Amino acid sequence: FPSLTPACPVCFSVTAVPRGWAGVWPLSFCIRAHRMTPNNRTGFLCDDRVTCVPASWVCDRVSNCRNGEDEQEQFCGDLPHSLPGYLVFYCSSPRSWVYADQRCNGMNDCGDCSDETWGSAACPPCGQEWWSCSPAHFQFCSCIPRRLCRDGTQHCLDWSDEFLCTA
Secondary structure, three states: OOOOOOOOOOOOOHHHOOOOOOOOOOHHHHHHOOEEOOOOOEEEEOOOOOOEEEHHHOOOOOOOOOOOHHHOHHHHOOOOOOOOHHHEEEOOOOOOEEEHHHOOOOEOOOOOOOOOOHHHHOOOOOOOOEEEOOEOOOOEOOEEEHHHOOOOOOOEOOOHHHHOOOO
């Protein structure tokens, strides 16, 4: 992520707070409910109402908000259950989850590709910077970064990354 910026668009209203959380979460959370990071990924709005940090920066043991609210016990005490739902993506594997900004990022973060498929995660097809193929490595699911094309190493089962793909 390039930088933390005030370019976070509209947030959900107080009604976005999950049932049973009223009185548990500070008002700032209710107003914070949902923001986007500069690259349009789901994020966490800090108490300054300006800084929006990526979902995966919450509860990472590094304070990214000025007052450290992204590392507070109320959010980090019982992961992923203590996190607001919009920051979490549940994998198809029963107890596996990833941060919402890891969904549709091209990487096999769930371990079963459920965070990268159309059916589970509603991911769009490969973008311009990606090559569509059946990857030979577990790291990717259905696309590989174009920067890996024609690098002398097989990344696609059919070797299309070395013979057809243009970087």
